Amino acid sequence: MGVVILLVMAAGVALMLTRKLPTAFALALLAVAIAFLAGAPFTGKNSVLDTVLQEGAPALAATMIAIILGSWLGKLLDETGIAGTLVRKIVEFGGDRPTVVALGVLAVSALVGTVTGSAPAAMLAGIIGIPAMIAVGVPKVTAAGTVLMGIAVGIPFELPLWQFFSTALELPIPTVRGFMVKLFPFALAAALAFVVVETRRRGTEHAWSLKAVDSPGSSGAKPRSRRAELGDAPWYALLAPAVPLVLALGFELAIIPSLLAGVLYALVTTTRPGGMNKRLLRTLYGGFEVAAPPLVLFISIGILLAAVKLPGAVDALEPLVKAVSPHNPVVFVLVFTLLVPLCLYRGPLNVFGLGAGIAGVLIATGIYPAVAVLGMATSYNQVFGVADPTSTQTVWSAQYAGVSPQQVMVRTLPYVWAVALGGLCVTAATYL
Amino acid sequence: MTAVELASTDRELMDPTSVDDIEWGVRLLAATPTHEGRDRELLRQWALRADEFGSRLAPVPSTARVVERDDGLERMLLARYTSRPPTVELYTDMLALAEKLVDARGWRAWYPPGSVRAAALAHEAVHAHLHHGPAKAALKQALDHTVLRLGRHRLAGHVAGAEEVAAHAYARTVCGLGRSPLLLTAALRAELTRPGREK
Numbered sequence: 303m304g305v306v307i308l309l310v311m312a313a314g315v316a317l318m319l320t321r322k323l324p325t326a327f328a329l330a331l332l333a334v335a336i337a338f339l340a341g342a343p344f345t346g347k348n349s350v351l352d353t354v355l356q357e358g359a360p361a362l363a364a365t366m367i368a369i370i371l372g373s374w375l376g377k378l379l380d381e382t383g384i385a386g387t388l389v390r391k392i393v394e395f396g397g398d399r400p401t402v403v404a405l406g407v408l409a410v411s412a413l414v415g416t417v418t419g420s421a422p423a424a425m426l427a428g429i430i431g432i433p434a435m436i437a438v439g440v441p442k443v444t445a446a447g448t449v450l451m452g453i454a455v456g457i458p459f460e461l462p463l464w465q466f467f468s469t470a471l472e473l474p475i476p477t478v479r480g481f482m483v484k485l486f487p488f489a490l491a492a493a494l495a496f497v498v499v500e501t502r503r504r505g506t507e508h509a510w511s512l513k514a515v516d517s518p519g520s521s522g523a524k525p526r527s528r529r530a531e532l533g534d535a536p537w538y539a540l541l542a543p544a545v546p547l548v549l550a551l552g553f554e555l556a557i558i559p560s561l562l563a564g565v566l567y568a569l570v571t572t573t574r575p576g577g578m579n580k581r582l583l584r585t586l587y588g589g590f591e592v593a594a595p596p597l598v599l600f601i602s603i604g605i606l607l608a609a610v611k612l613p614g615a616v617d618a619l620e621p622l623v624k625a626v627s628p629h630n631p632v633v634f635v636l637v638f639t640l641l642v643p644l645c646l647y648r649g650p651l652n653v654f655g656l657g658a659g660i661a662g663v664l665i666a667t668g669i670y671p672a673v674a675v676l677g678m679a680t681s682y683n684q685v686f687g688v689a690d691p692t693s694t695q696t697v698w699s700a701q702y703a704g705v706s707p708q709q710v711m712v713r714t715l716p717y718v719w720a721v722a723l724g725g726l727c728v729t730a731a732t733y734l
Numbered sequence: 735m736t737a738v739e740l741a742s743t744d745r746e747l748m749d750p751t752s753v754d755d756i757e758w759g760v761r762l763l764a765a766t767p768t769h770e771g772r773d774r775e776l777l778r779q780w781a782l783r784a785d786e787f788g789s790r791l792a793p794v795p796s797t798a799r800v801v802e803r804d805d806g807l808e809r810m811l812l813a814r815y816t817s818r819p820p821t822v823e824l825y826t827d828m829l830a831l832a833e834k835l836v837d838a839r840g841w842r843a844w845y846p847p848g849s850v851r852a853a854a855l856a857h858e859a860v861h862a863h864l865h866h867g868p869a870k871a872a873l874k875q876a877l878d879h880t881v882l883r884l885g886r887h888r889l890a891g892h893v894a895g896a897e898e899v900a901a902h903a904y905a906r907t908v909c910g911l912g913r914s915p916l917l918l919t920a921a922l923r924a925e926l927t928r929p930g931r932e933k
């Protein structure tokens with residue numbers, strides 16, 4: 303029966319790869335199929351309806367709240383001009399040297415990456431950051447890659463992600479935090495290397511482009527965003543994106559209150575009391591829109607995790623997975639480093655896809671300790687977050703810069719592959 | 735990059751020459767990221783200073799390799815400079831279209847035959863010059879944009895897009911053009927984004 307379950311999983315991956323079915327739908331379908339194959343009853347204890355669907359769907363509720371709060375803060379950073387001001391200051395202070403501007407945008411990306419992940423983070427840092435880098439002569443692929451590598455520096459400290467791994471892998475937050483702190487130096491070193499090496503290697507680039515002259519007309523017919531009317535945010539407001547991280551990492555506060563504090567800080571430093579309610583609601587609802595795709599995904603992942611943890615599924619999969627899982631630390635590192643490409647293109651090791659299910663299997667069957675699975679999953683996530691040409695942040699950054707996602711993948715993959723190798727080494731050395 | 739609709743007034747569409755060279759510089763700056771919401775007067779000041787800097791620049795020899803390409807219409811490019819290795823790419827299809835447009839609009843007196851190519855080379859030579867030499871600091875000084883003041887000390891900030899305005903002003907001067915290459919750029923853009931134009 304285990305083989306049949308694996309075949310069904312492969313079919314699910316095929317559906318996602320060929321885009322026949324959106325990932326979230328595919329994962330939920332997969333979960334139901336696995337539950338039936340594992341011999342789960344229709345209702346009652348360890349059943350398809352009650353355990354997998356009813357209990358699985360809200361299993362990652364805390365993560366979903368964190369995602370909503372992160373998106374809310376992201377919307378606030380945009381609307382209040384905090385993100386834009388950060389990028390503008392970087393260009394004003396470092397614009398003569400493209401490398402300095404790129405490093406500055408990298409830092410802003412890392413900062414917003416700790417608040418909110420994927421496409422919203424890319425947009426926050428990239429909407430002004432990418433064209434600003436291009437304007438000072440940074441080549442396009444490097445500009446897109448810089449934002450993505452920057453977000454990846456923030457990923458180890460992305461609070462909603464801590465919540466996700468804590469709930470999904472049933473680990474306490476301090477354990478997750480402990481590993482993330484060890485993963486961070488690798489992400490940082492790779493990102494710095496990317497910017498320095500790539501800007502050196504490719505030099506600068508200036509184009510006489512038709513796109514330079516956008517004539518808004520003397521009547522000012524072009525609608526201006528709220529951000530444009532506001533101008534610069536005050537300097538102390540620029541600290542807002544760092545508030546949740548400081549509280550959660552420095553003061554070890556819980557994740558949801560830390561994010562809430564960030565929202566409040568961004569609000570009071572930029573908004574007159576009279577306009578607070580309106581702005582809070584507007585950005586909160588806007589945040590839901592941004593958060594919709596990950597929310598749906600996390601509902602499905604909860605369902606999938608509930609399915610692979612069913613006793614029937616664990617019994618069926620255990621002998622198979624045990625037979626192929628390496629335990630020698632060196633082999634472990636080698637095998638899983640070589641498997642890195644399987645997290646790209648919605649592949650089976652994508653942590654926000656079937657990879658979550660596989661992680662669940664590895665833990666439920668007791669093949670690896672949960673912390674080791676955390677190490678693997680987070681290492682893969684560093685690759686997925688930057689180089690996957692089908693993930694929203696990569697697609698958005700590349701297209702916004704005017705290049706293809708595949709070009710960005712080719713340029714960034716060596717760097718993030720090295721990060722994964724580093725993360726896997728730490729995992730093997732510490733937890734195996 | 736998101737394609738921003740050309741929202742010119744009707745008069746401008748009929749006659750882009752009604753917009754003066756400095757105003758084209760202002761528009762280039764206004765369309766450059768980091769200047770959104772910036773005061774129009776300040777942009778005008780910067781455009782003026784950058785234009786003056788460019789037109790006063792002593793002739794700079796170009797040592798870059800020149801490569802001709804023919805996918806400019808697709809990429810909306812006239813020319814491109816890359817520093818490593820120093821190379822100027824000329825997009826011949828766009829240059830040809832520019833020459834055609836000059837005739838169609840009756841702008842020959844402003845842009846003599848072959849001057850667009852010369853302007854492209856001159857323009858990119860400025861980028862090379864500013865990239866390698868001390869001229870970059872001089873431009874920054876000319877723009878005089880203070881971003882930080884500590885007692886008597888002032889820190890001059892970078893103005894994104896100013897180098898581009900200077901490059902166009904330099905090309906206009908050394909190639910003896912009657913009007914800024916930016917006018918031609920805008921006309922080309924209008925031509926290529928005109929509704930109903932077949933691909």
Ligand SMILES: [Zn+2]
Binds near residue numbers: 509510857861898901
């Ligand atoms: Zn230029």
